[in-house]
Amino acid sequence: MGGISIWQLLIVALIVVLVFGTKRLRNVGGDLGSAVKGFKNAMNSEDEKAKDADFGESSDQKAIDEKTTAHTATSAEETKNKEQA
Template identity: 60%
Template sequence: MGISVWQLAIIVLIVVLLFGTKKLKSLGSDLGESVKGFKKAIKEDDQKDADFKQSLENSADKSAMKEQAKDKEQA
């Protein structure tokens, strides 16, 4: 009981008649730019998370090295 090809074609025809091709083209372009911006923001956020995790690992490594140095001095 899905939508057949003919029903989909009729729906597309009605939408084109209601909004016009220029409006739909503009809408499609705007939607495409929005999706690109969203993907870019997600990628930047993932990179920031990776950088933050790396900085945490580096600080933990530095703390461990300082602790080892203190242990050597006490021995």
């Protein structure tokens, strides 16, 4: 007693579909899904920022690392081109 049975849930779902329509419910579901996805992305980016702060790696160090990687790749391409010539 006092619990909601499966039949009561089905009747409520049927009434909701009749009132709002399937197209509107589909749009609401899509909006809700994209909101949850955006929330997860924001949480992941916050976690990455926290990890970077924990390691003490500054944005200057990241820029230096990126330049070093780009320079190494360019040097490798130049060496490959010289070998082919």
